Each structure stands twice: as structure tokens, then as C-alpha cells.
Amino acid sequence: MIHPPVTASRVSRRGLLGGAAAISAALLTGCGPGDDPAAISAGQPRRGGRLRAAFAGGGVNETLDPHQANLFNEASRAKAMFDKLADYGPDVSIQPRLAERWEPSSDLTRWRITLRPATFHDGKPVRAADVLYSYTRITDPKKAFRAKASLELLDLPNSRAVDGRTLELALKRPFAEFPNALAAFGAYIVPEGADSFERPVGSGPFTFDSWQPGRSLLLKRYDGYWEGAAHLDELEYLISNEESARVNALLAGQVDYAHDITPTTARTHADSGRMTVTRMPNSTMQSFAMKVDRPPFDNRDLREAMFLLTDRQQLVDTVLAGSGQVGNDLFGKGYQYYADDIAQRTRDLDRARFLIDKAGAKGLRITLDTAAVASGFVEAASVFAEQAKQAGLVIETAMGNKDTYWKDILNSGVLASYRSGAMPIETHISQRLLANSTTNATRWARPEFDALYAKAISSADEATRRQAYGDMQRTLHAEGGFLIWGFADFLVATAPGVGGVSTNAPANTLDWARFDRVWLG
Amino acid sequence: MSLPRYAAGRLLLGLGQVAGITTIVFVLTEALPGDAAVVIAGDHPDPARIAAIRAQLDLDRPAWQRYLDWLTDLIRGDLGVSLISQRPIVDRLADSAGTTLLLAAVTLLVLVPLAIALGMLAARREGGRLDRAVSAVSVALYAVPEFALAILLIAVFGVRLGWLPPTAFGADLLTQPSVLVLPLLVLLTRPICTISRLTRAGMLDALHGEYVRHARRLGITGIRLWLRHALPGALAPVVQQLARTTDWLLGGVIVVEAVFVIPGLGTALVDAVSTRDIPTVQALCVLVAVTTVVVNLAADLVAFRLAPRIGAVR
Numbered sequence: 028m029i030h031p032p033v034t035a036s037r038v039s040r041r042g043l044l045g046g047a048a049a050i051s052a053a054l055l056t057g058c059g060p061g062d063d064p065a066a067i068s069a070g071q072p073r074r075g076g077r078l079r080a081a082f083a084g085g086g087v088n089e090t091l092d093p094h095q096a097n098l099f100n101e102a103s104r105a106k107a108m109f110d111k112l113a114d115y116g117p118d119v120s121i122q123p124r125l126a127e128r129w130e131p132s133s134d135l136t137r138w139r140i141t142l143r144p145a146t147f148h149d150g151k152p153v154r155a156a157d158v159l160y161s162y163t164r165i166t167d168p169k170k171a172f173r174a175k176a177s178l179e180l181l182d183l184p185n186s187r188a189v190d191g192r193t194l195e196l197a198l199k200r201p202f203a204e205f206p207n208a209l210a211a212f213g214a215y216i217v218p219e220g221a222d223s224f225e226r227p228v229g230s231g232p233f234t235f236d237s238w239q240p241g242r243s244l245l246l247k248r249y250d251g252y253w254e255g256a257a258h259l260d261e262l263e264y265l266i267s268n269e270e271s272a273r274v275n276a277l278l279a280g281q282v283d284y285a286h287d288i289t290p291t292t293a294r295t296h297a298d299s300g301r302m303t304v305t306r307m308p309n310s311t312m313q314s315f316a317m318k319v320d321r322p323p324f325d326n327r328d329l330r331e332a333m334f335l336l337t338d339r340q341q342l343v344d345t346v347l348a349g350s351g352q353v354g355n356d357l358f359g360k361g362y363q364y365y366a367d368d369i370a371q372r373t374r375d376l377d378r379a380r381f382l383i384d385k386a387g388a389k390g391l392r393i394t395l396d397t398a399a400v401a402s403g404f405v406e407a408a409s410v411f412a413e414q415a416k417q418a419g420l421v422i423e424t425a426m427g428n429k430d431t432y433w434k435d436i437l438n439s440g441v442l443a444s445y446r447s448g449a450m451p452i453e454t455h456i457s458q459r460l461l462a463n464s465t466t467n468a469t470r471w472a473r474p475e476f477d478a479l480y481a482k483a484i485s486s487a488d489e490a491t492r493r494q495a496y497g498d499m500q501r502t503l504h505a506e507g508g509f510l511i512w513g514f515a516d517f518l519v520a521t522a523p524g525v526g527g528v529s530t531n532a533p534a535n536t537l538d539w540a541r542f543d544r545v546w547l548g
Numbered sequence: 549m550s551l552p553r554y555a556a557g558r559l560l561l562g563l564g565q566v567a568g569i570t571t572i573v574f575v576l577t578e579a580l581p582g583d584a585a586v587v588i589a590g591d592h593p594d595p596a597r598i599a600a601i602r603a604q605l606d607l608d609r610p611a612w613q614r615y616l617d618w619l620t621d622l623i624r625g626d627l628g629v630s631l632i633s634q635r636p637i638v639d640r641l642a643d644s645a646g647t648t649l650l651l652a653a654v655t656l657l658v659l660v661p662l663a664i665a666l667g668m669l670a671a672r673r674e675g676g677r678l679d680r681a682v683s684a685v686s687v688a689l690y691a692v693p694e695f696a697l698a699i700l701l702i703a704v705f706g707v708r709l710g711w712l713p714p715t716a717f718g719a720d721l722l723t724q725p726s727v728l729v730l731p732l733l734v735l736l737t738r739p740i741c742t743i744s745r746l747t748r749a750g751m752l753d754a755l756h757g758e759y760v761r762h763a764r765r766l767g768i769t770g771i772r773l774w775l776r777h778a779l780p781g782a783l784a785p786v787v788q789q790l791a792r793t794t795d796w797l798l799g800g801v802i803v804v805e806a807v808f809v810i811p812g813l814g815t816a817l818v819d820a821v822s823t824r825d826i827p828t829v830q831a832l833c834v835l836v837a838v839t840t841v842v843v844n845l846a847a848d849l850v851a852f853r854l855a856p857r858i859g860a861v862r
Contacts, residue, residue: 079718086819087640087811088633088828097590171600173592240633240640241811241819243718265718267809271699275714276809278707282717400591430822431582434593447591458592465594 072527076547077261080284081273084266087241092224093215094165094172099286100264102212103540107246107262108148109215109229112140112158113206114537117529119449120363121206122537125153125216125230125253129209135201135487140209142192145253147218148234155188160219162196176465177211177454201485203492204453212450212535232257232543241266257543258527277302277520283547284528285520286540289402290348293518302520306350309361309449310517310534313347313354313407315395316436316445319508320470323388324441327506332382335375336418337411339512346407347515354511357500359452361514361533364493366500379418389419396436397444398427403515404444411512437468445509449533452496456480460503469508476502524548555849562841569837570622570830571615577826578611584631584824605631618830627834628827630820637831641816644800645835648812650721652797654728655735660790663740664783667747668774674752682748686741698734698807705730715809731808735801739793746789750782757781784851791847798839 082100089098093105106114112126123129127143145153163183165172185197198205208214218228227235232254233246244264250256265282267273273285274292278301285302293304317324317333324330339353352360355372359365383389393415397408405426412422422442427435436443445468447455458464461480462472476499483495503509517534527545532538585601586593602608621628627637670682706714713719716727754760755778763777800814813832820828 081717085632085823087644087816088630088635088819088823088825090633097588168600169604171588171597171604175600176594176597239643241815242643263718265809266811267715267717267806269806269809272715272717272807272809275702275707276717279710279714281713281715281719428581430580430824431586433591434582434586434589434598437593465596466592 070526070548072258072546073548074258074546075260077263078259078284078525078542078545078547079263079265079282080286080542081265081267081276081282082286083268083270083273084241084264086266089240089266090224091227091235091238091244093217093227093229094161094174094213096213096215097173099534099540100266102535103286103542104244104246104264105213105215106231106537106541107233107543108227108231108235109217110145110153110231111210111214111216112142113209115210115449115451115535117531117533117536117538118361118363119359119451119533119536121210121451124537125158126209129206131203131205131487133487135203135205135485136198138196138198138205139189140194140196142194143253144192145230146251147230148228148249148251149218150251151218152191153216153230154191154219155194157219158194158216159183159186159188160221161216162214164217164222165214172213174208174211174213176458177208178214180205180208203484203486204451207451207454210451211454233262236261252543254543258546259542262542274302274520277522280522283522283525284545288518288520290350290516290518293350293520294348296520300523303523303525305519305521305528305530306516307519307530307532307534307539308352308516309359309514310539311401311515312358312360312447312511313342313351313403313513313515314445314447314509314511315411316443316468317508317510318441318468318470320472321441323386323391323393324508326386326388328382329386329388330506330508330510332379332386332388332418332420333415333510334372335382336379336415336420337510337512338374338414339372341414342407342410343513345410346403347513350518351513351515354513356504356507356509356511358447358455358509358511359449362449362452364452364496366497366504368497369501369504372504376418383419390421392421392423393442394440395422395424395442395444396427396432396440397424398429398432400427400429400432401444401446404446407512408444437466443468446515449535452500453484456496456499457484460499460507471503471508473502551849551852554852555845558845558848559841562838562845565841566834566837570619570833573833574611574615574618574826574830577821577824577829580821580824582824583607584826587822587824588632607631614826618827622834627831630828631825632823632828637828641813641828641831641835644811644813644816647721647810648798648800648814651728651731651735651810651812652794655732655739655797656790656794658732659736659739659743659793662736663743664747664786666740666744667786668751668779670744670748671751671755679748682744686744689737690741692737694734694738694801695803695807697737698730698804701730701733702807715807717809721810727808731804731810734804735797742789743786743793746786747782750785751778754778754781780854783854787847787851787854791843794843794847795840798843799836 084100085098093109096102096105110125113121114124116122125142125145127141129138129140131138162178162181165174166178180199180202182197182199188194232249232252234249236245236247238244246262248257248260270289274288276282277285296302317330319325334356343351343353395408397404399405408424415422458466460471461477479495479499483492486492521528526548529538584605585598585607588601589598618628630637666682670679702714705712712729713727719727760778763773800812802814802818805812805814817832
């Protein structure tokens with residue numbers, strides 16, 4: 028996710044009413060100078076109340092099936108009503124959830140998992156059989172659930188429930204990072220037999236109350252939640268794909284929480300005292316993907332020149348309006364196994380020009396594919412084209428179709444705008460950087476790199492794994508195809524008085540868009 | 549031509565129009581790059597997954613077969629199942645249709661008396677101060693695009709002054725009518741201009757017309773002359789324009805729905821197109837096409853009744 032395809036395409040609809048926030052902002056300046064930002068602190072946790080949260084959504088044909096969750100609001104609702112066996116912590120390392128612990132066999136092909144005592148909303152315990160049923164449903168060959176690819180290495184016929192709270196999962200091949208699969212996007216545990224989710228029953232902190240597709244979903248606190256009951260009595264999800272509408276509703280007190288706001292909105296209202304903006308750092312990797320298997324980027328010197336000609340700080344300051352950090356051409360800043368010992372790359376125009384000359388690429392015209400599929404894509408492309416011009420390259424941007432963009436850039440073109448939400452570095456590598464990866468947008472395929480990956484995931488020793496991930500990242504930093512210039516913060520806005528919103532959870536991790544720790548002051 | 553025969557002919561023509569529209573829409577949607585499977589896969593376009601989604605949604609069958617199946621179902625009165633929710637489309641669209649209908653009805657209820665009254669007032673003294681004022685204001689308002697007006701109204705009355713709710717987030721439109729005020733203002737602006745201008749022109753025409761002069765000669769004057777004799781003739785073109793406005797309202801005014809968070813048919817259509825949910829797009833088009841045909845038919849019949857002598861029925 029932040030893969031949310033539908034959300035992604037909606038984002039650009041902001042363009043339609045792009046001026047809205049600006050006008051509201053202009054009218055708001057000069058109001059409330061007496062408001063002290065410190066005065067809006069939310070104080071101590073308080074029990075009770077209904078929190079109204081505004082999200083973008085999928086319209087009347089949305090679904091509550093947690094295995095089909097795709098958009099931000101679907102992900103948030105799934106985690107409110109369901110649990111996974113494990114989930115991502117703030118550094119995208121794996122945290123046990125419904126699973127209390129796991130132990131692999133010495134050859135890493137059998138994993139014994141112990142469930143914690145937990146109950147579904149109908150009072151029935153969460154059992155090993157429910158886990159087996161959920162994973163069987165997700166991996167159904169006739170279906171196309173999102174977590175299927177992550178769980179495909181499960182050998183379910185050879186897996187079994189040992190007792191009510193213990194199960195043994197068999198894998199088709201050794202995999203040291205199997206807990207990553209337990210935390211995969213959409214790998215939620217549903218009660219055995221559940222197939223219709225018009226009135227979902229899960230084990231999460233909130234129970235289903237009522238639902239109007241495309242408008243509102245009302246949930247109530249589940250007092251029997253294993254991690255302790257939520258502060259809120261009720262949680263209501265409301266849908267609007269217009270960011271300006273979410274923000275206006277927040278300013279007018281119609282909602283208490285607005286998900287996914289733009290850096291411009293954040294900056295405009297930061298000191299107004301009418302909303303609190305929470306920034307979740309390292310949420311979205313921002314990059315350009317160079318295809319390394321074809322000219323011109325099959326030339327390593329040219330790739331290095333591209334790394335060196337990029338003014339990362341300028342991109343962060345302009346495209347992200349400062350709401351982010353510079354990248355070092357590596358995925359997963361701040362995440363577990365991130366190679367932060369590699370020095371930060373900075374702009375070196377002289378060396379870039381030298382390398383461009385060496386590659387015989389002076390004055391070369393390169394097409395950069397982009398689309399209004401994610402906020403900032405088109406802006407980043409034009410800023411970057413300007414930077415490349417100073418080094419003697421002519422970057423021409425080509426606007427693609429936003430609905431099919433991701434598929435279009437997978438195989439065609441040479442250079443494309445790219446981004447990614449949070450996921451473990453291992454998952455990023457296996458999905459995008461191996462010879463057999465299915466979404467390899469840079470066409471990176473190196474036998475020695477694949478061998479390092481194989482070494483990492485077949486070792487039970489964490490130090491060995493860390494070493495292998497470090498080596499892979501050094502190669503990518505030197506000559507990979509991803510020019511990763513920044514990491515955008517994920518921004519949410521809350522009404523004064525709302526407390527408990529996590530400040531360090533990248534988008535897609537457990538504490539992001541999570542409401543059982545949130546309260547109304 | 550008698551009224552029933554005329555109506556039957558129009559109905560048949562309408563059926564043909566609906567069939568034609570759905571075919572064109574199907575072909576156009578098919579011609580869009582990408583299908584629901586590609587859109588669902590999003591930025592994780594794993595080819596195996598796209599193929600699986602395609603198979604699961606039956607998208608791997610030829611387009612003409614899917615169209616024929618859809619048409620067969622439609623003739624049986626079944627609008628089909630959404631590709632995205634896998635639920636019957638009728639269930640999911642009922643709320644959206646209700647919202648759009650409510651908004652359209654309230655708008656018309658305010659619009660018709662107000663616009664006609666304004667038009668008649670302006671016609672009372674052609675070129676007079678009131679006439680010029682009404683003309684100037686309506687032309688100026690007509691020139692403001694809906695989204696600009698909407699944003700301005702929200703910024704001023706919703707956010708800055710806080711007098712009215714800026715959106716209809718989670719509100720029940722019937723029990724919290726205050727959320728309807730700003731959307732109504734936006735929806736009314738342009739139609740009020742056109743309808744009042746048409747009424748004014750129609751009234752002036754009628755007042756100079758032969759039959760009104762005849763009525764005057766018979767000694768009919770004042771309000772009775774205006775309402776009983778001039779107005780019906782003046783209203784024929786107004787009714788046609790009202791039909792267009794009604795049509796526009798019933799199709800779901802996307803901009804207004806989006807800015808004010810009123811999830812009606814316009815929002816549903818935008819969502820369906822962007823997810824390539826072809827059955828839902830088709831169902832909405834049938835709905836909109838049927839509405840258009842019915843509304844225009846009704847308008848023609850009304851116009852026919854209002855002023856048979858000037859041949860409103862073409």
C-alpha cells in the first residue's frame with residue numbers, strides 16, 4: 028500500500044480543486060493570532076467519545092473484507108477490526124501480535140507458532156484453526172488477494188494445528204524472514220469459515236456497528252481486546268477523496284481527524300491553532316527508476332552521474348515542501364537493516380559532467396515517464412529535469428495514464444517516477460531487485476546479488492543476515508537503478524484535543540492510522 | 549398527432565437511445581487503457597496477480613460476450629454485479645441515487661418559483677432599473693464556474709465565519725438541512741440566471757403577442773392577464789430549459805458532490821470509471837439515459853399542455 032492504486036489515482040483529483048486549500052488559507056491568515064499552539068496539547072488519555080476520521084476511499088463499491096484491503100481507509104479499518112499474527116514496528120521490524128512467539132526448525136522450513144489468548148468479537152477464542160483457514164483463503168489459487176504472493180511459500184497441506192493455540196506452519200523452502208510474511212499487507216486472521224464481510228467479526232480493538240458503503244462506517248470499542256480496550260467509545264470512518272474537503276471539515280469541527288493531507292496544507296495551518304499536524308517520517312520513498320538493462324542506463328557511469336547531479340535538498344524543499352528527508356539511493360531509511368554506515372551522497376556537478384562526458388552522453392535526450400498518479404510526481408520530474416540540464420543532459424518528461432501507470436512503466440521506457448510505501452528491506456529486495464522479481468522496475472538482475480539475498484534469507488544468524496543486506500545495499504548505492512532522492516513524511520491532521528496519534532510510525536506500519544491508542548481530550 | 553401516440557413514439561425512441569448509449573459507453577470504456585485488474589493491482593503490477601484478478605473477474609472472456617451477457621441480464625431487469633465489490637449494483641447505488649434525487653428535488657423546489665418570479669419582475673418594466681439590475685447580476689453570476697463559487701462559499705461561510713457547515717461529512721441530509729445550504733446556493737446560481745432570463749424573454753414576447761393583446765381588448769388586465777394569459781405561453785421554453793436543468797441535477801453534479809462531500813451518482817460514476825468497474829459504469833449510464841429520456845418526455849408533454857397553440861411539441 029501507499030500502493031493504494033485507487034487512492035493513488037484519486038490523489039490527482041486534488042488538482043481539480045487545488046485552489047481550495049489556498050483560498051481557505053488566505054482567508055484564515057490573520058485569524059486567531061492569539062491562539063497558543065501549546066494550548067492545544069491533548070493532555071492525559073481520556074476514555075469515551077466518538078472520533079470521526081476522514082479518509083479518502085473507494086466509493087460505494089468498497090469492501091470490508093480485510094484480505095481485500097488496498098486503500099488507506101481499508102487498511103485502517105482492517106486493523107481496527109482484525110489482527111495479524113505479526114506487524115511492522117516503527118522501524119519496520121517485525122512485532123508479534125496475535126502470535127505470542129515463533130520458533131523455526133533448524134532448517135528454517137517449519138515454524139512453530141504460539142498464539143496469545145485472544146477472542147473474536149463473538150466471544151470465540153482465536154484458534155490455530157482460524158489461522159490455517161485465513162491463510163488458506165488468502166492463498167486460494169482462484170483468488171487474487173494481496174497477501175497471496177507473500178504467503179505463497181506456505182506448504183499448507185503439511186501445516187497443522189498442534190492444539191488450540193499452537194500451530195506448525197510448513198514452508199516450501201527455507202526462509203529466515205518468514206515473520207515478514209506474517210506481517211504482510213492484508214494477512215489478517217478471520218474466524219474459520221468467514222467469507223462474507225458485510226458484518227465483519229474479527230479480534231481487533233473495535234467491533235462492527237453499522238456501515239453505509241462509500242459514506243461511513245461506525246465501529247464500537249471491544250472491551251475484550253487482548254491488548255487492552257481502546258480509549259474511544261466509538262470510531263466513525265467518513266469518506267471524501269477531496270483533501271480540501273477533509274481539511275475544511277476538520278477546521279469546522281465536523282471531523283476530528285483528517286488522513287493524508289498535503290505539505291502545503293500542513294504549512295498553512297501549522298500555527299493557526301485550529302489543527303495539529305502529525306508527521307510520520309520515512310513513509311514514502313521518492314525516486315526515479317532507471318532501467319539498467321538497456322541504453323542509456325546500462326552504462327554504470329551514466330547512472331552514477333545521475334546520482335551526482337541530483338540536488339536532493341532542493342527536491343525535498345520544493346516538491347515535498349520540506350516535509351521529508353533526503354535519500355541516499357537506498358530504500359528503507361530508518362528501517363531495520365538499513366545501511367546507514369554508507370556516506371550520504373551529495374551533489375557534485377563537476378564529477379557528474381565528467382562522467383557524462385566519459386559515457387559519451389553529453390546533450391543526450393532522455394525521456395522521463397511520469398503521471399499525476401502520486402502527489403509530487405510531476406513537480407519532481409520538472410525540478411529534476413532542470414537539475415539535469417545543468418549537468419548537460421536533456422530530460423524530457425512524458426505524461427502517462429495515471430490509472431495504468433505502474434503497469435506501463437514496469438517493462439517499457441528507460442526512466443520513470445517511482446515511489447514506495449514502507450515494507451521490510453527484505454520485501455523490497457525480493458519484490459523488486461531479484462532476477463525473478465515480479466515488479467522489477469529497474470530491471471536489476473545480478474546473479475551475485477541474488478546469491479547474497481539467498482544467503483541472507485537462509486541464515487538463522489542475524490549478524491550474517493545484516494552483513495548480507497549491507498553488502499547488497501553497498502552494491503545498489505554504487506550502481507543500482509533506483510535514484511532515491513527523498514523520503515516523504517506522511518501527514519495527518521487532528522483537531523485540538525485529540526491525543527495519542529503515533530508520531531513515529533511510517534505509513535503502512537502498525538501504529539499508523541491506528542485508533543485504539545487515540546483519545547479525545 | 550394525439551398525445552398518447554406521441555408519448556408512445558417518444559418512449560420507443562427513448563428505448564433505442566438507451567440501447568445506443570449503453571453500447572457506446574461499453575465500447576468507450578473498453579477502449580480506455582487498462583482494465584479493472586490493472587487498476588486493482590496498482591503499484592504492485594505483478595503480472596501473475598493481474599492475470600489472476602482478470603480470471604476472477606471474468607475479464608479474460610471476449611468483450612462482446614461480456615456485453616451480450618450484460619444485455620441479457622438487463623432485459624431481465626438485472627443491472628449486474630460490481631467488479632469491485634462483487635455485490636449487486638442496485639443495492640450499492642440505491643443510497644447514491646436517493647441522495648442525488650433529494651438534492652435535485654430541493655434545488656428544483658427553490659429554483660422554479662424563485663427564478664420565474666425574478667423573470668416576471670424583470671419583465672414588468674422592460675429596461676427599467678430592476679430589469680437592468682437582475683440582468684447584470686444574473687449574467688455576472690452565470691460567468692462564475694461552480695467550483696470557484698463552491699470554494700469561495702466554503703472558505704468564507706464554512707471556514708472563516710463558521711456560519712454554515714462546509715461539508716456534509718457523515719450528515720443525514722434530511723435531519724441536518726443546514727449542510728444543504730451551501731451546495732444549494734452553488735446548484736441554484738446558474739439555473740436561476742438561465743430560467744429567469746428565459747422567463748423574462750418569454751413574458752415580454754407573450755405580452756407583445758397577439759392573444760395577450762386580444763385578452764387586453766376583452767378587458768382582462770393586471771395579475772389575471774399576467775398569470776392566466778401571458779405566463780403559460782412564456783413558460784414553454786422555460787420548461788424545456790428546466791428539463792435540461794433537471795437532467796443535469798439528476799446525473800449528479802460531480803463538482804458539488806466532491807467539494808461538499810455529498811456522495812451521489814456523480815461520485816459513484818467517477819469512482820466506477822477510475823476503477824474500470826464496467827458493470828457499474830453501464831448501470832449508471834442506463835440510469836442517466838433513462839432519466840434523460842423520461843424527463844424530456846415529461847417536459848414535452850407539459851409544454852404541450854401549457855401552450856398547444858404555439859406548437860411546443862416538435
